[in-house]
Amino acid sequence: MHHESDMALNSIKSLRNLSVAKALGSYRTFAVGGKAKKGKGGAASDAPKQSTLSKEVKSTTVVGANILKDGTDPKILPDSEYPEWLWRLLDKKPALSELRRKKIETLPYEDLKRFVKLDNRARIKENNTTRAKN
Template sequence: MKNFNPRMAMSWTRGLKHGVVPRHAAQLVESRSLAIASKAKKGGKADAGKTPALSQELKSTTVFGANIFKEGSDPKIQPDSEYPDWLWHLLDKRPVLSELRRKDPKTLSYEDLKRFVKLDNRSRIKIRNDLNAKN
């Protein structure tokens, strides 16, 4: 950059933090995109960079990007009855360690008790590592 201004860099980072793009940054992005578009037209391959539009029907029946193999196709979406029951509970909120410590261990379910032991062990290990760390 030929004219680097630290104040401009600071305003740019503050703008990103709040989701506001400064005018000089918007002009830079705009001018760069125009330069790229003009180069693509010179080569005659302006349409090569575009991704094909997918039909709404295809979007609602296929899981795009789920195929991990070189050959084959993306899997089709199946009815809910075809998936295992545990799948629907993956995003359920689970209690954090502080909530589990407030409850009586005798009243906890088996899953919550396992979670409490795991999180408590992890917490004690972190505390012990902090105490034994070399400063």
């Protein structure tokens, strides 16, 4: 019987500690989905920040591109002022499997360079995995 009274006393102490911690604000609860509950000021930080830049400035300059202490953000130029290669940077490049299906002799120089790079990389990875197993 003595053992049951010790358990009851310990549970009362832990409940008291829990309520003290809750009163001090160090007790953390979690909402559904695993997100922590926010305090009274939490809702204000979630609101989108209003930009202080005008729409005209945003549409005529590359905002945040300046890295110099005394410099200014560069102006956006018309498309004709930029080099032709710039517009092809985001074009989808062929995968190694696609390049392997084609005849190497017919590949353009850029694709041939890409093929050699990717093929070398694949062979190195394959060699590394076989050496790691042995």
